[in-house]
Amino acid sequence: MSSQIVLKVNKLCFSYPDKKNVLTDISFEMNGGERIALIGPNGSGKTTLFLLLCGILSPASGGIAVNGKDIKPNQFNTDISYMFQSPDDQLFTATVFDDVAFGPINEGLPEGEVKDRVKSALERVKCHELIDKSPHHLSGGEKRMVALATILSMHPEIMLLDEPTSDLDLLNRRNIITLFASLQKTMIISSHDLEFLLETCNRALIIDNGKIVEDGNIVDLLSDEGLMKSHHMEKPHSLYPHTHKRAIPGAPRDH
Numbered sequence: 001m002s003s004q005i006v007l008k009v010n011k012l013c014f015s016y017p018d019k020k021n022v023l024t025d026i027s028f029e030m031n032g033g034e035r036i037a038l039i040g041p042n043g044s045g046k047t048t049l050f051l052l053l054c055g056i057l058s059p060a061s062g063g064i065a066v067n068g069k070d071i072k073p074n075q076f077n078t079d080i081s082y083m084f085q086s087p088d089d090q091l092f093t094a095t096v097f098d099d100v101a102f103g104p105i106n107e108g109l110p111e112g113e114v115k116d117r118v119k120s121a122l123e124r125v126k127c128h129e130l131i132d133k134s135p136h137h138l139s140g141g142e143k144r145m146v147a148l149a150t151i152l153s154m155h156p157e158i159m160l161l162d163e164p165t166s167d168l169d170l171l172n173r174r175n176i177i178t179l180f181a182s183l184q185k186t187m188i189i190s191s192h193d194l195e196f197l198l199e200t201c202n203r204a205l206i207i208d209n210g211k212i213v214e215d216g217n218i219v220d221l222l223s224d225e226g227l228m229k230s231h232h233m234e235k236p237h238s239l240y241p242h243t244h245k246r247a248i249p250g251a252p253r254d255h
């Protein structure tokens with residue numbers, strides 16, 4: 001795992017035509033292998049930041065560089081891949097195979113290698129049996145796992161994951177935690193599932209109203225009840241010291 005800087009974000013600012021100052025002066029650096037949790041209330045700018053980082057949106061000012069190369073908007077780029085908040089934005093072809101093959105084909109890989117990439121990405125998310133299905137016929141959780149495979153098949157240096165556990169049952173949520181632990185990739189993950197972030201990330205950025213207000217160790221930041229409350233979030237349950245004894249009088253005893 002490299003400890004070199006792989007991502008450099010410098011004074012990024014962004015406005016939508018009908019919504020000004022959605023992001024203001026966002027700056028941070030990231031080392032290879034780091035896992036950053038991007039947390040903040042609804043509407044704080046998490047998805048917008050991801051769309052800028054992967055080049056779908058273009059900043060009003062400021063810059064983004066991956067391994068020293070500037071991200072140019074609207075250029076196909078396998079260094080940094082984004083898993084959309086909604087899988088329906090990610091899956092747009094007739095079959096699961098075509099969706100997962102889309103990245104490797106655009107990279108210009110030969111047919112045999114494209115097939116290998118698709119097979120191994122779908123196996124990693126335990127969805128190989130869906131390969132010939134239409135993405136429209138999948139359940140929400142299946143769509144989410146296939147959307148993840150479309151990112152994995154590109155072998156990106158940096159993965160941007162926007163609320164990856166929404167729609168997942170507990171088994172698939174656990175599968176994703178295990179998968180991320182085995183990947184050793186650089187990742188930024190946004191989620192309201194703070195327990196999931198505690199299991200997968202080592203650092204947290206708190207974003208509120210388009211500004212990064214905290215950047216530090218994830219356990220330190222999420223343990224701070226006052227800080228969490230002031231940004232409309234709750235300190236995760238697992239960070240409170242607690243016993244397994246029941247507090248309700250008359251409730252059955254645990255054995």
Ligand SMILES: Nc1ncnc2c1ncn2[C@@H]1O[C@H](COP(=O)(O)OP(=O)(O)O)[C@@H](O)[C@H]1O
Binds near residue numbers: 016018019042044048
């Ligand atoms: N396409 C858009 N046009 C105008 N405003 C938008 C658009 N997308 C998001 N916004 C606004 O930008 C702000 C940040 O949104 P978003 O990045 O989706 O936040 P988050 O992902 O943290 O919930 C919100 O106020 C949202 O309403």
Ligand SMILES: [Mg+2]
Binds near residue numbers: 046047048085162
């Ligand atoms: Mg969002």
